[in-house]
Amino acid sequence: MINKGVRIAIIGGGASGIMAAITAARSGASVIIYEHKDSLANKILITGNGKCNFSNLRMESSCFHSSTDKDGRTGRILDKFSVKDCIDFFESIGVRHRERKGGIYPYTDTAETVRSALLLELKSLDVSIVCDCGKLVIGDDRSILADITESDRRKKRAKRQYDRIIISCGGCVSPKTGSDGSGYELLRSLDVPLTPIYPALTPLIVKEDLSLLKGIRCDARLCLLREDGSLAESSSGELQPYDKGLSGICAMDISGQACRIMGDGKRAYAEVDFFPVMTDDEFKAELNRRIRLYPERKLNELLTGLFAKKLINYLVHPIDTRRDGYIDKLCDNVKHHRYELSPEMLKDFSRAQTIAGGVPLSAVDDNCMLYGHEGIYVAGELLDSDGVCGGYNLHFAWATGMLAGCHAAGYLNA
Numbered sequence: 056m057i058n059k060g061v062r063i064a065i066i067g068g069g070a071s072g073i074m075a076a077i078t079a080a081r082s083g084a085s086v087i088i089y090e091h092k093d094s095l096a097n098k099i100l101i102t103g104n105g106k107c108n109f110s111n112l113r114m115e116s117s118c119f120h121s122s123t124d125k126d127g128r129t130g131r132i133l134d135k136f137s138v139k140d141c142i143d144f145f146e147s148i149g150v151r152h153r154e155r156k157g158g159i160y161p162y163t164d165t166a167e168t169v170r171s172a173l174l175l176e177l178k179s180l181d182v183s184i185v186c187d188c189g190k191l192v193i194g195d196d197r198s199i200l201a202d203i204t205e206s207d208r209r210k211k212r213a214k215r216q217y218d219r220i221i222i223s224c225g226g227c228v229s230p231k232t233g234s235d236g237s238g239y240e241l242l243r244s245l246d247v248p249l250t251p252i253y254p255a256l257t258p259l260i261v262k263e264d265l266s267l268l269k270g271i272r273c274d275a276r277l278c279l280l281r282e283d284g285s286l287a288e289s290s291s292g293e294l295q296p297y298d299k300g301l302s303g304i305c306a307m308d309i310s311g312q313a314c315r316i317m318g319d320g321k322r323a324y325a326e327v328d329f330f331p332v333m334t335d336d337e338f339k340a341e342l343n344r345r346i347r348l349y350p351e352r353k354l355n356e357l358l359t360g361l362f363a364k365k366l367i368n369y370l371v372h373p374i375d376t377r378r379d380g381y382i383d384k385l386c387d388n389v390k391h392h393r394y395e396l397s398p399e400m401l402k403d404f405s406r407a408q409t410i411a412g413g414v415p416l417s418a419v420d421d422n423c424m425l426y427g428h429e430g431i432y433v434a435g436e437l438l439d440s441d442g443v444c445g446g447y448n449l450h451f452a453w454a455t456g457m458l459a460g461c462h463a464a465g466y467l468n469a
């Protein structure tokens with residue numbers, strides 16, 4: 056039985072909040088969204104470089120990180136909202152999709168399409184929207200105190216009570232779009248425990264000055280190492296060094312885990328393999344072959360054709376070819392180049408795309424309802440689960456929004 060007439064308030068009108076609203080309203084609930092900006096879904100517009108990579112064909116829990124997922128919670132969430140469910144949902148609101156290297160995008164390749172279709176669906180379902188809602192206060196009786204615009208367009212502070220509340224405020228990256236960290240304050244006001252929050256999907260900041268490498272792009276493999284040398288994470292793809300560190304998808308993918316390690320007060324290192332297409336032995340053999348073929352050439356000349364000039368200069372710079380073992384040293388430089396990461400990263404949210412940490416997954420049930428807070432749910436980025444680049448974070452926002460909206464409306468209890 057669908058629980059008709061349940062009054063649901065959703066705090067935060069981004070990806071997860073809108074999905075929660077649509078799901079709950081489709082189940083017959085009476086839904087209101089409180090949004091503190093003057094419009095909804097602003098962040099969606101900047102996702103995927105304006106193209107909105109909203110899901111991925113390879114949707115696996117191994118693509119997510121969390122320090123509080125001890126029992127496979129992320130996997131269970133993804134099981135309940137698969138890629139097919141996601142594509143079907145967007146089809147149901149009129150958004151045709153296209154696929155690029157596994158990533159799912161709107162067919163139009165513009166994020167505006169996704170936003171517009173979501174807003175049209177909210178309108179069709181008669182979801183109430185309160186923008187510019189001011190600083191909200193959640194009461195013990197599931198009431199919300201907010202700025203409401205009256206029919207004469209005057210604002211007044213009003214308190215309303217709800218059957219269910221879904222908190223979907225996003226984290227604190229991209230404050231211009233509305234995710235300014237105030238969601239954490241709301242959760243603290245409810246005594247919800249939070250794990251430390253760090254930037255994720257952000258460039259790695261290293262202690263070494265990398266100005267010499269600025270501007271190059273190369274394929275690389277990255278290993279994130281703990282201070283005892285053990286492997287914490289690895290990734291491959293295009294690396295884009297800049298003066299202060301390493302950017303590019305492969306660097307961003309390991310950044311959240313790097314912050315978690317440094318946040319525990321430990322050192323973290325990124326080991327870069329600048330030539331991942333060969334093993335160490337193959338690389339040394341190739342170098343020896345070139346030395347035999349061109350005995351008169353200098354080391355940097357021998358590497359021409361394998362690396363960009365700037366990278367060659369950087370890699371051969373400390374090598375003395377008159378010394379024994381210089382080939383081993385060069386191989387180390389090329390394939391095991393180790394950078395110590397800077398704890399500066401922990402505080403720099405300015406270029407992050409998501410957050411590591413937040414509401415522990417162990418603090419919510421499989422429907423995202425907070426333990427000890429009957430009828431209060433958390434969805435999206437506020438939860439301690441961050442995906443790698445490629446549509447995973449939006450998928451997680453849709454999935455948790457759907458689960459919270461569905462359960463809040465009583466549908467899953469039927």
Ligand SMILES: Cc1cc2nc3c(=O)[nH]c(=O)nc-3n(C[C@H](O)[C@H](O)[C@H](O)COP(=O)(O)OP(=O)(O)OC[C@H]3O[C@@H](n4cnc5c(N)ncnc54)[C@H](O)[C@@H]3O)c2cc1C
Nearest residue numbers: 067069070071091102103108224225233435436446448449
């Ligand atoms: C530059 C950039 C590019 C990205 N690209 C991609 C991509 O291509 N694919 C992908 O999967 N992910 C991408 N992401 C990540 C993705 O955007 C987020 O994971 C996702 O938007 C999180 O959804 P959410 O609903 O939790 O939060 P948000 O989408 O941030 O929505 C939160 C909403 O809550 C509102 N709000 C906040 N606090 C309050 C409050 N106190 N009261 C009322 N309202 C409040 C905000 O104004 C906002 O509207 C990108 C992120 C960035 C910054």
